[in-house]
Amino acid sequence: MDFINITLDNIEEEHLCCAISDKKHQQGVFDKKEWLIKRFQESHVFRKLNTKGKVFIEYAPLEKAWVPVIGDNYLYIYCLWVSGKFKGMGYGKALLEYSIADAKAQNKSGLCVITSKKKTPFLSDKRFLLKYGFKMVDSIDENYELLALSFDGSNPSFADKARKQTIESNNLTIYYGLQCPYIPNCIEEVKNYCRDNHITLDLVKIDTLEKAKNVPGVFNNWAVFYNRRFVTVHLLNEGYLKKMID
The missing domain is CATH 3.40.630.30 (Gcn5-related N-acetyltransferase (GNAT))
Structure with a gap:
């Protein structure tokens, strides 16, 4: 091989x-x-x-x-x-x-x-x-x-911090890194959807090892929180985000 x-x-x-x-x-x-x-x-x-x-x-x-x-x-x-x-x-x-x-x-x-x-x-x-x-x-x-x-x-x-699976904010919050090449386009799709649908979006860029080790939930390169709770590690596009919000 x-x-x-x-x-x-x-x-x-x-x-x-x-x-x-x-x-x-x-x-x-x-x-x-x-x-x-x-x-x-x-x-x-x-x-x-x-x-x-x-x-x-x-x-x-x-x-x-x-x-x-x-x-x-x-x-x-x-x-x-x-x-x-x-x-x-x-x-x-x-x-x-x-x-x-x-x-x-x-x-x-x-x-x-x-x-x-x-x-x-x-x-x-x-x-x-x-x-x-x-x-x-x-x-x-x-x-x-x-x-x-x-x-x-x-x-x-x-x-230990990963076990929290919660954050203080109710806003749609995404922790993301650049380890996966799909992420930048996902970010743009999410930004556009949130802008068009008046959804407050918080993006947390994980750009250091220390930040990655302290994400308050499961994280491989992406973690989504909504209404304070961890939701998924699934990369979001407009279709998946609409389904999740609904």
Whole structure:
């Protein structure tokens, strides 16, 4: 299988898999590449199939991962995605096994990932991970779970602030980072919808590791709150937002 890792040497000419065909996401691709360039010095890994397709895994040392998860000596998986015609060909297995081998080579304590009891868009599939020995080690509410593959018996956990799942404001509030290239366009769609429908919108940009570790809810790169309560990690467009508000 022909996989490559995106590095400082090839990032300008390589595509980012999940946003390779839609022009409306080109700003997001630019922002994501700028974000990645800064993360590479922190041992961040973006590995993909060397073809024009959505087949990749992205992970980083948990201590440097922009998520409200804490633990020692773990790798955190942001995203594992195999899409469309590439499904069923063993690519997901190969990518996950690569990350596991990498963790062992670095003498890590294990790997972890945020997922959900019920399959949720923009989170990795729990059922697939369980096949490789991942186990639930923490949870928030009835749906969101932290899975870990531990090599030494230690386990990571959600940060205490993530368990709040509430904020002080009733306004539609979105915490967002630039780790996902879909986010800038989602922000524009949400802004337009809220302007046209007279909805007060608060945007909280997560632009430091410290902010990411202290988001008051589940967060992989996006978290939506409304009427003080956490609602979803689902990226919003106008259609999904209308349904949520209604």
